[in-house]
Amino acid sequence: MASKKRARKYIFVVGGVISGVGKGVTVSSIGKILQSRGLKVTAIKIDPYVNVDAGTMNPTEHGETFVLADGYETDQDMGNYERFLDVTLTRDNYMTTGRIYQSVIEKERNLEYKGRCVQVVPHIPLEIISRIKGAAEKADADVTVIEIGGTVGEYENILFLEAARMMHIENHDDILFVIVTYLPVPSKVGEMKTKPTQHAVRALNTAGIQPDFIIARSELPLDKKRKEKIAVFCNMRADDVISAPDVESIYDVPVNFEKDRLGDSILKKLNLRPKTTDLVDWRAFVDRTKKTKGDVNIAVVGKYFDTGDFVISDSYISVIEAIKYSAYAVGKKPKLTWLSAVDFEKDPKKLQQLKKYDGIIVPGGFGSRGVEGLISTIRYAREHQIPYLGLCYGMQLMVIEYARNVLGLKGANTAEIDAHAPHVVIDIMPDQKALLAKKDYGGSMRLGSYTAHLKPGSIVAGAYGAATASERHRHRYEVNPEYIEQIEKGGLVFSGKSADGRLMEFAELPKKAHPFFAGTQAHPEFQAHPLNPHPLFTAFMKVAAKAKGK
C-alpha cells in the first residue's frame, strides 16, 4: 500500500568527548521508545572510515562484523539496532566514507554529473543526504535515527556533519540533533566535570549545529546544578540535558530514558502528537534479566579475545547476546566465561577447566591461530558429554575433530589452514577459489541469508520446529563433498543441507550418542533478538540448563 505523503523525521546522534560511551545504544534506545509510541522507526549507521564495508577489518580491533540478511558486512552497532527494534535492516541503512566516495566516483565515470566539476563539497554531502533519505523512504519510516560515528571535532566525520547541517537548513522542523557526551569524575578531584561537554558542544557549534538534546553519560547521575550549568554554557534548556549514568545492562537504557520523559520531549520538538508508551514486552524482558535466579554456566571458547592487555568480548557480541536471550527464555541467569583457545594450546592441562561448564560454544573465525586449541575443546565437549554448539568455524572444526578422532583420518584439516593435508575434510567452495586467486577479498564470501532443508526428526529440525531454516552466512569453506558419505557412515549426521543438497549447513550427533552436539555453517546469532530468542540457542540452552547439577 502506498504511504500517505507525510513529513519524515530525522534524528542525528553524534558523539563528543570520547568514543565508546554508548552512541549505538542511544540510537537503539531512542528508536525503541519512539517505536513503543506507535511510530515506524528505522536506523542508519555512518562509519567514517575509508573501508567500503566492515568486512575487511580485524575483529580484535574493530569488534564483530555484523552480517545483514542481504549479505552486507557492517558494524556491530547494526546488530544493536536490529536487536532493540526487532527489525531486519538492509545495506541502505549502512554507509562509510569509502562507500560514499566509491559511488560518487562511479557516477562521475558514468557521466552522471553531466560534465560538471565534481567537488568534495557539495557532492559528497549531497550523496550522503540522498542515501539517508533513500533509506528512510525504503523503510517507509516515520522517524529515522542516524548515528554519525566518531566524535565531533575530528576530520573524519566532518562531511557527514555537513550533510546533517544541510538537511537541517532545508527543513528545521523535521530534524533533531542529539550529542552523547561524557562527564568524568576524576578520582583525585571527586567531582563531576562539565567542561569537556562544553567543549564538545562548542565543536559541534563550529560545524553549524546546535544540539537539541545532550545525553550526559557518566558513572553517576547528573545533579540539578550540573544540568543547569551545562544548559547555560551550551545554550539550551536544563530539561533537555538527559542524565545517563552507567547501568547494569544496555537493555535498561530505554526504560531510563522514558523515566526522563525523553520520548515526550522528542515528539514535542518534532511536532508529533505524543502517544502513550507501550514498553510492556520490553519491561518484562528487563525484569526477567533482573529477577531470574539459578545460573547456567556457558563457556565461549574463541580466538579473538585478547588485544594487548585487555580481553574484549566485542568480537563476539551477537553470540553473547544470543546466549543471554535464550538463557532467560529457559528461566536461567546466563553466566558467561570467555576462554582463549590459544591458552589451551600453550597448556593442554587447562582443558580440564571445561568440566565445570554446562555448555560450550565455539563461534566463527578465520585462519590458523588457536585452531588446535579449539579442536581440543570440541573433543573435550564430545567425550565428556558437555552440550556443544558450533557456529560456522565451530561447525567446520567439529567435523575436523570427528574425522581425526573418531574416523581415524589422521591429519584431517581445512584447506584454509593446510590445502595439502592428508584429508582436506573442509575445502574451499569452488566459486571462492577463483575470487581468492584474483585477490578479490572484499564482500566476496558466501554472504547473507540462505535456506537450509532440515532432516526430519533431527535435533535441529526439533529446535526450529520447521522443515527449513533461513540463516545468515559468512564463509568461504565448506564440508568437502568427497568426505560426506564417510563421515555420515561414521556417525556424524548432516541434519541440514542447502536447497540444492550440495552444502552441509547443519551437523549433529544423534541424541543417543550425546545430549547436544550440534553445529551450523551459518551464524544464527545474527537473528537472535531479546523479544525473540533464537530457537537453536534455546534448544542448546534447555539441555545445558538440565546438565546443571549433574
Ligand code: GLN
Ligand atoms: N573461516 C571459515 C570460512 O571461511 C569460517 C568462517 C566463519 O566462521 N565465519 O569458511
